[in-house]
Amino acid sequence: MPRTLETQITLEKTxxxxxTQEAPRRIFNMSxxxxxxxxxRNPVTRAISDYTQTLSKKPDIPTFEGLSFRxxxxxxxxxxxxxxxxxxxxxxxxxWLRYFPLAQIHFVSGERLITDPAGEMGRVQDFLGIxxxxxxxxxxxxxxxxFPCLKKTESNLLPRCLGKxxxxxxxxxxxxxIDQLREFYRPYNIKFYETVGQDFRWE
Numbered sequence: 001m002p003r004t005l006e007t008q009i010t011l012e013k014t015x016x017x018x019x020t021q022e023a024p025r026r027i028f029n030m031s032x033x034x035x036x037x038x039x040x041r042n043p044v045t046r047a048i049s050d051y052t053q054t055l056s057k058k059p060d061i062p063t064f065e066g067l068s069f070r071x072x073x074x075x076x077x078x079x080x081x082x083x084x085x086x087x088x089x090x091x092x093x094x095x096w097l098r099y100f101p102l103a104q105i106h107f108v109s110g111e112r113l114i115t116d117p118a119g120e121m122g123r124v125q126d127f128l129g130i131x132x133x134x135x136x137x138x139x140x141x142x143x144x145x146x147f148p149c150l151k152k153t154e155s156n157l158l159p160r161c162l163g164k165x166x167x168x169x170x171x172x173x174x175x176x177x178i179d180q181l182r183e184f185y186r187p188y189n190i191k192f193y194e195t196v197g198q199d200f201r202w203e
Contacts, residue, residue: 001030009128019085019092028099036100037124041110042202043087043189044181045170050083052170065177072177077184087185090192097195107196117148 004010017023018038027034051064061067068084070076079085086092096105106127113120118136125132139148142161149161186203193199 009130018096021095024096024099032099034100034104035128036096036105037108037127038105039108039110039113040089040200042200043089043185044178044202046087046110047083047181048170048173050086054083055171064171064173068177068181072180075180075184077181084181088188090188090195093192093195102196105196107198109200111200114147 001010001012017027027036047068048064051067055061065072067081068078070078077084079088093105106124108120108124117139118134121134122132125134138151140151141147142149145161147161182203189200189202
């Protein structure tokens with residue numbers, strides 16, 4: 001990490017940290033005062049998005065349904081598949097809570113980040129203890145992407161939007177498969193809501 005002055009905040013982003021077993025201990029050993037920000041979204045939607053991304057790179061992979069279940073008729077979900085396992089947020093959180101108090105972890109709603117980006121960014125800025133600089137005037141909705149993008153500023157005349165790999169139309173999944181996965185995730189979601197004290201309303 002770069003050297004940081006007392007008046008500065010250094011940010012680093014790696015999506016795999018939250019689900020990597022060794023990460024909490026390593027980050028704690030580097031700086032136990034680190035503040036952690038985790039973006040979470042409906043785990044079923046997240047799994048479909050993950051699959052859609054992989055499919056774009058490897059078109060010959062098995063179906064989403066085939067990867068999601070060890071035995072669909074028995075409702076046995078395959079938790080060894082990363083796309084499914086990542087969405088079991090409360091299990092990953094337990095590893096982090098062994099090292100960091102909940103007060104040092106902020107959870108961003110992936111859904112609200114799309115519908116109310118300024119509101120979510122406001123809460124992030126409050127969590128970091130900084131003035132609310134990023135507001136709704138910094139965002140516009142990109143109809144092509146289906147996501148909000150950053151407006152151009154004085155220093156950067158080009159608007160910033162998500163890259164080509166983001167905002168893809170998701171693969172169509174059998175609604176019954178989605179219902180089965182919702183049922184599978186329900187107890188994990190409820191425990192997650194209770195642990196973090198926030199209802200993300202994924203049900």
